[in-house]
Amino acid sequence: MDKKKNISMAVIKRLPKYHRYLSDLMKNDVDRISSKELSEKIGFTASQIRQDLNCFGDFGQQGYGYNVSELYSQICNILGLTKLYRTVLIGAGNIGQAIANYTRFDKLGFGMKAIFDINPKLIGIRIRDIEINDIDYLADYLKENAVDIGIICVPSNNAQKVCNILVENGVRGIWNFAPVDLIVPEDVKVEDVHLSDSLLTLSCLLNDIESSDS
Amino acid sequence: MDKKKNISMAVIKRLPKYHRYLSDLMKNDVDRISSKELSEKIGFTASQIRQDLNCFGDFGQQGYGYNVSELYSQICNILGLTKLYRTVLIGAGNIGQAIANYTRFDKLGFGMKAIFDINPKLIGIRIRDIEINDIDYLADYLKENAVDIGIICVPSNNAQKVCNILVENGVRGIWNFAPVDLIVPEDVKVEDVHLSDSLLTLSCLLNDIESSDS
Known part of the structure; x- marks a missing residue:
C-alpha cells in the first residue's frame, strides 16, 4: 500500500x-x-x-x-497510531491545563513530556507528574529532547513566537489552540483548534442561515 | 439582504x-x-x-x-453577533472548567448562566461566580430559564442523554465537546469540538501522507 x-x-x-x-x-x-x-x-x-x-x-x-x-x-x-509521539505543551492556563489533564491522549500514544509557562506562579507546579517549566528553558529542552508535537495554548500575541522556537528546534507538528493562523515552513504541519471560531460557526447556524451540505 | x-x-x-x-x-x-x-x-x-x-x-x-x-x-x-446568547455548560471536568473560565466568549456575547455536573464534590463550587448545580436540576432550570446554547462537556457515554434533556427543553444550539456524534432534530444545530479527532488529523498529516488542498 x-x-x-x-x-x-x-x-x-x-x-x-x-x-x-x-x-x-x-x-x-x-x-x-x-x-x-x-x-x-x-x-x-x-x-x-x-x-x-x-x-x-x-x-x-x-x-x-x-x-x-x-x-x-x-x-x-x-493515522500514524502505530507510533508513539512525544509532545510538549506551552501555556498552562485554563485550556492548557485541561489538555494536560486529559488522559485519553496518552492512551492514543501521545505522551506529554514537558509543560512550559511564562507565569512564575505556575512554574514548578506539577500536572499529572509533569512539572511546569519556565518558558525560557523551551529552546534548550528541545535541543536536548526529541519532540514530535508542540501544543500551543498561549495567548494569541505570543503564539507565533512560541511556534518559531518549536519549529527552529525540529518540532514538525503543531497543535494550535491560540486564535491565530500560524506561519510555518511547508514541512511543518499545523492543526488548529480555534474555539471562538467554532462557537461563531454555531451562532451563525442559529442565526436563521440555512446551510447546505455541499 | x-x-x-x-x-x-x-x-x-x-x-x-x-x-x-x-x-x-x-x-x-x-x-x-x-x-x-x-x-x-x-x-x-x-x-x-x-x-x-x-x-x-x-x-x-x-x-x-x-x-x-x-x-x-x-x-x-x-454570524449572529448582534444578539446576546444565554449558555449553560454541562460537565465541569477539565475541559468544562476551562471553557467556563474563558472570558473571551462573554465578550463575544455568549453569557454563561449556569453550570451543571453529576459529581457531588463539584456541586456548590463557583466558577467566575457561576455556581455548579446538580445535573438533576437541569431540566427544571431549562423550563424556568430560556437558554440558547448548551455546552456539553460530559463523558461520551452521557452526552446523548444530556443532549436530549437540552433539546426537549427548547435549546436549539449544542456546542459539543464529547467525542460522539449526537443525534438531534433538524431544527437543532450542533457544532462539535472533537479534540481527539483533531489530534489524530495531525498525526495523520505527520505520518508521511501528502495532503492536497482540494
Whole structure:
C-alpha cells in the first residue's frame, strides 16, 4: 500500500471518525461490516465510504464487506497510531491545563513530556507528574529532547513566537489552540483548534442561515 | 439582504476567520481593503473572498475594495453577533472548567448562566461566580430559564442523554465537546469540538501522507 499519495484534507479529516466508529465496533465484537451498515452508523454515504477507503488501498471485498479488525488496524496505521509521539505543551492556563489533564491522549500514544509557562506562579507546579517549566528553558529542552508535537495554548500575541522556537528546534507538528493562523515552513504541519471560531460557526447556524451540505 | 438562503457549510466555516481578520484591521484603523490585500492576510484567494462575500450581498466596490467597518458589521450580523446568547455548560471536568473560565466568549456575547455536573464534590463550587448545580436540576432550570446554547462537556457515554434533556427543553444550539456524534432534530444545530479527532488529523498529516488542498 502506497501511503505517500495525495489525499484531500476532506478525507484526512474524516479518518478520525472512521477510527472512532471502528474502535466501537471492535469493542462490541463485530467482525465484519458492509459499507451500507457502516454508512448508517457513521452518517457518510456508502459510496463515500468506499471512495474514502479506496484512497488507501483495497480494503473491502464485494459481498463480504469490511473485516473490522483489519480495517481498524489499517486506519490506525494511516493515522500514524502505530507510533508513539512525544509532545510538549506551552501555556498552562485554563485550556492548557485541561489538555494536560486529559488522559485519553496518552492512551492514543501521545505522551506529554514537558509543560512550559511564562507565569512564575505556575512554574514548578506539577500536572499529572509533569512539572511546569519556565518558558525560557523551551529552546534548550528541545535541543536536548526529541519532540514530535508542540501544543500551543498561549495567548494569541505570543503564539507565533512560541511556534518559531518549536519549529527552529525540529518540532514538525503543531497543535494550535491560540486564535491565530500560524506561519510555518511547508514541512511543518499545523492543526488548529480555534474555539471562538467554532462557537461563531454555531451562532451563525442559529442565526436563521440555512446551510447546505455541499 | 436576504440572509435566509442556502450557504454551504464550507463558507460558514470560513466566516469566523473573516471576523477575526476584520476585527484586527478595525483595531489597526484600516478603513478599506481590496480583496487582493485581504487575500494576502487571510490566505484565501481573492476570487474565493469575492465569492464568499457575494453569498451575503454586494459588499465590495470595483476599484475601491471593501469598507472594513461596514464589512465587519455585516459579518457580525451574519454570524449572529448582534444578539446576546444565554449558555449553560454541562460537565465541569477539565475541559468544562476551562471553557467556563474563558472570558473571551462573554465578550463575544455568549453569557454563561449556569453550570451543571453529576459529581457531588463539584456541586456548590463557583466558577467566575457561576455556581455548579446538580445535573438533576437541569431540566427544571431549562423550563424556568430560556437558554440558547448548551455546552456539553460530559463523558461520551452521557452526552446523548444530556443532549436530549437540552433539546426537549427548547435549546436549539449544542456546542459539543464529547467525542460522539449526537443525534438531534433538524431544527437543532450542533457544532462539535472533537479534540481527539483533531489530534489524530495531525498525526495523520505527520505520518508521511501528502495532503492536497482540494
